[in-house]
Amino acid sequence: MTKITDSPAKFSLPKLTYRVWHVWRRNFDVFMKTIKVNFLPSLIEPILYLLALGFGLGGFIQPIEGVPYINFIAPALVAISAMYGGFFECTYASFVRMYFQKTFDAIIATPVSVEEVIAGELLWGATRAALNSTTVLAVIGAFGLISSPLALLVPLISLLGGLLFASLAMCFTAIAPNIDFFNYPAFLLITPMFLLSGTFFPLSQLPPVVEVAALTFLPLTHLVNLIRGLVSGRAEGFMLLSLAWITVVTAALFLLSINLMKKRLIK
Amino acid sequence: MFAVNSLERYMSSSEILIKAHNLTKKFGNFTAVDHINFEIYKGECVGFLGPNGAGKTTTVRMIHCFWPLTEGKLYVAGFDVSTQAREVKRIVSVAPQEDNLDPDFSVIKNLQVYARYFDIPKAEATKRAKELLKFFQIEDKQDVLISELSTGMKRRLILARALINEPQILLLDEPTTGLDPQARHMVWEEVRSLRKRGVTIILTTHYMEEATALCDRVLLMDNGKIIEQGNPVELVKKHIGAEVLEIDNDEKLLHALKAEFPDARFEAFGDRIHVFTMQPHGVFERFLERNSLTNVTIRNANLEDVFLKLTGRRLRE
Numbered sequence: 001m002t003k004i005t006d007s008p009a010k011f012s013l014p015k016l017t018y019r020v021w022h023v024w025r026r027n028f029d030v031f032m033k034t035i036k037v038n039f040l041p042s043l044i045e046p047i048l049y050l051l052a053l054g055f056g057l058g059g060f061i062q063p064i065e066g067v068p069y070i071n072f073i074a075p076a077l078v079a080i081s082a083m084y085g086g087f088f089e090c091t092y093a094s095f096v097r098m099y100f101q102k103t104f105d106a107i108i109a110t111p112v113s114v115e116e117v118i119a120g121e122l123l124w125g126a127t128r129a130a131l132n133s134t135t136v137l138a139v140i141g142a143f144g145l146i147s148s149p150l151a152l153l154v155p156l157i158s159l160l161g162g163l164l165f166a167s168l169a170m171c172f173t174a175i176a177p178n179i180d181f182f183n184y185p186a187f188l189l190i191t192p193m194f195l196l197s198g199t200f201f202p203l204s205q206l207p208p209v210v211e212v213a214a215l216t217f218l219p220l221t222h223l224v225n226l227i228r229g230l231v232s233g234r235a236e237g238f239m240l241l242s243l244a245w246i247t248v249v250t251a252a253l254f255l256l257s258i259n260l261m262k263k264r265l266i267k
Numbered sequence: 268m269f270a271v272n273s274l275e276r277y278m279s280s281s282e283i284l285i286k287a288h289n290l291t292k293k294f295g296n297f298t299a300v301d302h303i304n305f306e307i308y309k310g311e312c313v314g315f316l317g318p319n320g321a322g323k324t325t326t327v328r329m330i331h332c333f334w335p336l337t338e339g340k341l342y343v344a345g346f347d348v349s350t351q352a353r354e355v356k357r358i359v360s361v362a363p364q365e366d367n368l369d370p371d372f373s374v375i376k377n378l379q380v381y382a383r384y385f386d387i388p389k390a391e392a393t394k395r396a397k398e399l400l401k402f403f404q405i406e407d408k409q410d411v412l413i414s415e416l417s418t419g420m421k422r423r424l425i426l427a428r429a430l431i432n433e434p435q436i437l438l439l440d441e442p443t444t445g446l447d448p449q450a451r452h453m454v455w456e457e458v459r460s461l462r463k464r465g466v467t468i469i470l471t472t473h474y475m476e477e478a479t480a481l482c483d484r485v486l487l488m489d490n491g492k493i494i495e496q497g498n499p500v501e502l503v504k505k506h507i508g509a510e511v512l513e514i515d516n517d518e519k520l521l522h523a524l525k526a527e528f529p530d531a532r533f534e535a536f537g538d539r540i541h542v543f544t545m546q547p548h549g550v551f552e553r554f555l556e557r558n559s560l561t562n563v564t565i566r567n568a569n570l571e572d573v574f575l576k577l578t579g580r581r582l583r584e
């Protein structure tokens with residue numbers, strides 16, 4: 001017999017079963033229904049960045065470490081789309097499902113547990129991230145900005161990175177008193193990360209203290225680092241460090257977010 | 268009378284399906300459910316009756332493992348809700364008080380997706396969904412989004428959803444609150460026919476007519492405690508008698524009544540006086556025949572009178 005002790009008091013490892021996929025499937029079904037309005041327009045944005053920054057601004061910028069500017073920012077756009085995908089899915093979208101639609105309440109009344117609901121949401125957030133970044137990958141590929149078959153690993157890396165951002169997002173969802181609360185992490189965390197993670201200029205341009213801080217605290221720096229390496233084919237040892245950093249932080253945030261959500265949902 | 272007989276039948280066949288011992292739920296320092304004890308028998312329709320805030324929803328939520336217990340023990344079909352939530356949730360379904368249908372899906376997709384949470388295969392889920400939509404008379408809405416349904420239809424869809432896993436126990440939290448009388452009677456009919464199929468039903472309500480119309484047994488709740496329980500008709504007979512006389516506050520009349528009915532209880536509600544005797548039908552009518560009075564009403568005693576007598580509070584407040 002299964003033992004489920006949904007005790008919110010102690011930090012615990014979630015007990016997850018295949019039922020996580022039922023939750024994932026629910027979100028996937030909605031996604032497929034609304035793909036034309038919710039997904040395709042999001043493709044326009046990276047194309048605009050490519051045009052404006054890559055072709056437009058890039059014409060005035062000298063190559064970075066021998067790489068043309070447009071080739072420098074293209075992989076970053078892939079990583080950024082993974083960040084946005086994971087983060088927004090598990091903040092605004094999860095909050096709507098939890099708070100306004102009471103979807104979690106409805107699911108918890110079935111054999112699916114709270115932990116499985118949250119894990120399903122996180123995996124769905126990671127999936128959204130991977131879908132976003134894979135699409136952007138295809139776009140930069142179409143512009144001839146991929147130089148290595150290693151780029152085929154990008155969806156997998158985006159799934160992992162997406163799980164990180166989804167888990168980070170879910171921590172905020174667990175403590176959000178209302179939906180406007182997400183303006184704080186969106187503007188104070190995501191926007192700085194968007195600009196300062198070696199996305200549009202090399203980290204080495206920043207004062208050393210800021211550079212070290214970015215590498216220590218900003219997950220996007222590591223995701224950009226990994227994806228840039230795979231897309232350009234210039235793999236380096238530092239990438240393994242980034243992979244390790246992302247793996248460890250993802251695992252920690254995954255567990256933390258599930259525990260925080262249990263605390264919020266189980267009274 | 269049917270209800271009383273059936274109650275006895277259940278008591279004697281007496282397979283206990285739910286057993287609560289000192290069941291308690293605290294939110295911080297506030298005790299919402301306070302050491303209650305009850306048993307629910309297989310095939311019964313039991314009502315938790317009480318004013319808003321009495322602890323009905325909280326009790327229901329502990330039965331379907333939504334909230335952990337603070338204290339006490341609760342067994343559902345032999346499973347301990349504190350350690351065997353998955354087993355309990357497989358055989359218990361709930362139609363919650365608030366609408367938590369999935370607004371992102373059509374009517375039938377709501378049922379299909381919900382069935383998936385119970386591991387019901389797609390073909391079987393679709394078959395059951397169609398049957399349920401037919402039973403609840405919403406089959407012509409099957410492809411419509413939830414937002415386009417009326418409140419009554421949403422209620423019925425929530426009931427349909429709760430039945431998708433063919434539960435042994437059905438929990439209905441305020442199944443008719445906010446419905447117009449027509450929709451309410453429709454839900455009542457459906458609850459009755461589910462009962463006939465052998466589903467054990469627990470419903471919460473603050474409508475005494477509803478409890479009287481549907482329940483073999485009611486548990487009256489107030490301030491997190493069960494203050495009385497029994498068959499609705501029996502409870503009224505036991506505490507109130509058959510009829511209640513309502514009169515204006517008039518010294519002389521009161522005097523005459525007290526002389527006629529020395530055991531009567533008089534309660535003032537605003538400028539009206541309610542007179543309770545434990546006596547059978549007709550006593551007030553005979554009294555009125557001998558005294559010509561205006562502005563008097565004789566009505567049947569009801570559960571609200573019982574509740575009022577036991578707590579000094581009205582059910583609907």
Ligand SMILES: Nc1ncnc2c1ncn2[C@@H]1O[C@H](COP(=O)(O)OP(=O)(O)O)[C@@H](O)[C@H]1O
Nearest residue numbers: 267294299317318319320321322323324325326
């Ligand atoms: N999540 C909660 N946190 C704090 N108090 C709660 C919570 N849920 C219910 N209560 C309180 O518990 C009491 C009983 O509530 P409830 O069981 O919903 O009553 P009923 O269903 O009989 O109207 C109420 O006073 C309510 O305010």
Ligand SMILES: [Mg+2]
Nearest residue numbers: 323324364441
């Ligand atoms: Mg309630």
